[in-house]
Amino acid sequence: MADAAVALAEGFRGEIVLPGDEGYDRARGVWNAAVDRRPEVIARCTGVADVLQAVAVAREHGLPVAVRGAGHSLAGLGTGEGAMLIDLSGLTGVRVDPERRTARAQPGATWGGFDHETQAFGLATPGAPYSAAGIAGTTLGGGSGWLSRAYGLTCDNLVEADVVTAEGRLLTASAASHPELFAGLRGGGGNFGVVTSFTYRLHRVGAHLLCGALYLPGERLAPTLAAVRDFMAHAPDGLTVCCEFGAPRGMPQLPAATAVRIGLCWAGRADRGREVIAPLRALPGVLADTVQTRPYPLWQRMQDEGRGPGAAVFGRSEFLSVLDGAAIDCLAEQVAALPSPDAHAQLAFLGGAVARVGAEDSAYTYRQAPYLLSAVGRWSTGPAEPQVAWVRRCWEAMRPFSSGGGCVNLMGLEGQGRVVEAYGLAKYERLVALKDRYDPGNLFRVNQNIRPSGRRDGPAGGA
Numbered sequence: 001m002a003d004a005a006v007a008l009a010e011g012f013r014g015e016i017v018l019p020g021d022e023g024y025d026r027a028r029g030v031w032n033a034a035v036d037r038r039p040e041v042i043a044r045c046t047g048v049a050d051v052l053q054a055v056a057v058a059r060e061h062g063l064p065v066a067v068r069g070a071g072h073s074l075a076g077l078g079t080g081e082g083a084m085l086i087d088l089s090g091l092t093g094v095r096v097d098p099e100r101r102t103a104r105a106q107p108g109a110t111w112g113g114f115d116h117e118t119q120a121f122g123l124a125t126p127g128a129p130y131s132a133a134g135i136a137g138t139t140l141g142g143g144s145g146w147l148s149r150a151y152g153l154t155c156d157n158l159v160e161a162d163v164v165t166a167e168g169r170l171l172t173a174s175a176a177s178h179p180e181l182f183a184g185l186r187g188g189g190g191n192f193g194v195v196t197s198f199t200y201r202l203h204r205v206g207a208h209l210l211c212g213a214l215y216l217p218g219e220r221l222a223p224t225l226a227a228v229r230d231f232m233a234h235a236p237d238g239l240t241v242c243c244e245f246g247a248p249r250g251m252p253q254l255p256a257a258t259a260v261r262i263g264l265c266w267a268g269r270a271d272r273g274r275e276v277i278a279p280l281r282a283l284p285g286v287l288a289d290t291v292q293t294r295p296y297p298l299w300q301r302m303q304d305e306g307r308g309p310g311a312a313v314f315g316r317s318e319f320l321s322v323l324d325g326a327a328i329d330c331l332a333e334q335v336a337a338l339p340s341p342d343a344h345a346q347l348a349f350l351g352g353a354v355a356r357v358g359a360e361d362s363a364y365t366y367r368q369a370p371y372l373l374s375a376v377g378r379w380s381t382g383p384a385e386p387q388v389a390w391v392r393r394c395w396e397a398m399r400p401f402s403s404g405g406g407c408v409n410l411m412g413l414e415g416q417g418r419v420v421e422a423y424g425l426a427k428y429e430r431l432v433a434l435k436d437r438y439d440p441g442n443l444f445r446v447n448q449n450i451r452p453s454g455r456r457d458g459p460a461g462g463a
Contacts, residue, residue, distance in 0.1 A: 004061040004084070005041050014050045014090075017042040027087070028079050030068070034312035034384065035076025039066065039085035048196050051086060051164050055194060058084035059166065059443055064457075066446035067190050069107045070134025074315050075412045077137075077190070080446035086194060088136070096121055101202040102159065107136040107195055111145075115297040124205035124296055125157045126150075129242065129263075130303035139198055141409035141448075142187045142364040144372070146211065146299065149240040149352030150267035151203050155186035155364060156357050160199040163192065166439040170196075184434045187364030189408055190447040191431070192438045203267075210273035211265040211299045212291030215248055218258030220285045221332045222325075225347070228262060229323050231279055237352035238268040239276055245335040246344030250305050254287055258335060264291065265299065306342065306378070314388045315376035316395040317410035319369035319403040320347075327401040334375070334394040339386040342378040345394060347371055363431060365424045369403040374410045408448050419448050 005018055017027045018041060027042050040063055043054040058065045066080030068087045079085055091106035094114050098121040105114055112131030118124050126147040128138045143154025151157065160174040163181065173182040184192050216224050225243060232241055241264045248259040262280060266273030270293050281289060320327065335345055348371065355367050375394040377387025405421030420428045428450065435452040442452050451457075
């Protein structure tokens, strides 16, 4: 595709990286080291004009488009085999309007960078539950984190987005302008264009939040999880809780055996929060209690351990509607078979503000699901098979308790059937109609692909 590179070079301000160039392997690499794909052209953009040109060249030369924000996709969707890789990782600006409580951010920003700017004014918006993740992928896939039960998903707090479409138009999508496209961007992934700017609603999140984790022994998983389930059924929206099962990450003083980690964050006054979480802190068998008031960005950074780049990762997710004794016992069996200290399972408790958004207001589907389970294998050395096999066994064992599908942000390349499940058939068909309108040629298919009518091509880069 030398012709494509030549065409791109005419007026392109950013850097163009091609196979054989020094730095090509570094430029094509992504967070998940299990992903090894070779784009035809890497366009490292400096702004919207570069994006417009890269999209035009890709369309004219028949190249599928892959888009990279921070490159943190579990499925490695920030690169693509034989694709035009539009690399936005250098676009990291964040501008805060403290009076309107909004922030306009570029797609290469991470949540760490975003929070650094917004917290200067005591503001924040729900993002991924760790700082190194990128804002773009989080938002376009829905996005849940430590503020979500209080303030909704990340995509619920998106108020405007600038989008370069497949035909080369720059549109501003919002509830008032191109509302159907705006709804599709809120959970529909990168299927409808390249988002070059995100504007978010911000919330008052003070200098210190009550947050931290409780650690309990793995042998108490079943009674502990049942107690947390019962507690969260009536918990105030201001409390977000996520249980992690695996080696006690970040706590070397604890035994290395499997532990239950109850992470929590209270988005309100600390004195009230201490009253609310008192029953959790009183659970039998607590080995360590790190709950205290601390800056929200610090809490976000504390979640980064064990999630850095350079390791291979394989994961699957499922929304659950049932967490009865049978489901808990099944999960306990899977956790007991963890293949390594770096593998883990997580169970996020949803509800609250997440469940109060209309089903048709966004592409995100499982609003009423009370739980989100993810199973992740991670390895830097050794074979992939034990990790992959465990994740698949865990996912298959927990499917009987499913709400119907998984989370777009926590999916690998699992086949078209899983993409349909992630949205549900009725919503998927509506998203196909939106895809027909904005990308009928499926130029943007290096994603959890919503295929336009009559197209069979899926993700470039393998399944």
